Amino acid sequence: MRYSLVSKANALAMQENTRPMKIDSGVGVRRVRAADIPSVIALDARVTNLAKTEYWNDVFRRYGKQRLHERFFLVAENRADRKDLRVLGFIIGEIRAWEFGSTPCGWVFALSVDPENRLHGVGSALLEAISAEFKKAGVGKMRTMVARDARLPMLFFRSEGMMAGPNIQLEKDLD
């Protein structure tokens, strides 16, 4: 898998089409399509300063096309403006069972919202949509993992009612 750091100039170029929109009234969430992937790659590169084209194409193959009954790759779009096809954000999750001794539960492992369009309910709409998919698939618990010092995502997930679960993540340096 190849990754490339995005230069500041490139990051700015990627922001070219990201002015804030009037989206309060019309955030829509749907499954990802192949045509969305360039927008997803650009959004992720803007947020992380790391372009991961190969990674996202692979994620689309695995989560956008296969085992769709338990894998969910959803994007948010501005329904108020049909001509505007920008991806406002995306969320990816899947149902995993019996790992770590857990009964089936929905794991959210990626959530990103265009920085220029935050605080408009995009993240909440994405989380609500994937929760509904998990519920429809028969699971009653949703989990994610957030770095302790990642203030913004931590505040967001907490505000959505997520609390510490019964597991503690452990790790060690491999010398």
Added chain:
Amino acid sequence: MRLQISTRLAIFAVLELTAREGCQLSVADIGEKYGVSSHHLAKVMHVMGRNGLVRSVRGAGGGYQFVGNARRVTLLDVAQLFEDLSAVDRDTSGADATPEGQALHEVLNEIDDIARATLGSITLATMRKLVDRHSSSTGRRSKPAAPRRRNQTRS
């Protein structure tokens, strides 16, 4: 984890003040709901006032108002006005300097880190949602402290 009484009172007080927008309550109003003395609560409010979390409104009908952003102020912001929640410096002498002391220090630091992360991730707005959730699950509605009538004693 145990919080000091002042910390708990401060959290209860700001939760009351954020229950309704522009809410203004006296220490007597809040103290009555939680069964605590106005004297103790007044000291707590004074500390929060000095640190810009609340402001006192003088005159008839006066009291305290929350002046922060409930979606940004966290429990950690409130708690660290009353408790020392910073990482404990390791004593480089005596028992703490032994491998056993260092190992214990590492474990205790892990506990402190988790406690700080938890308190720092819950805003007052999130706490209000939690209060509502507990109200609906227990069937016991959280009744906001009510302002007293104007002719009653205020602080």
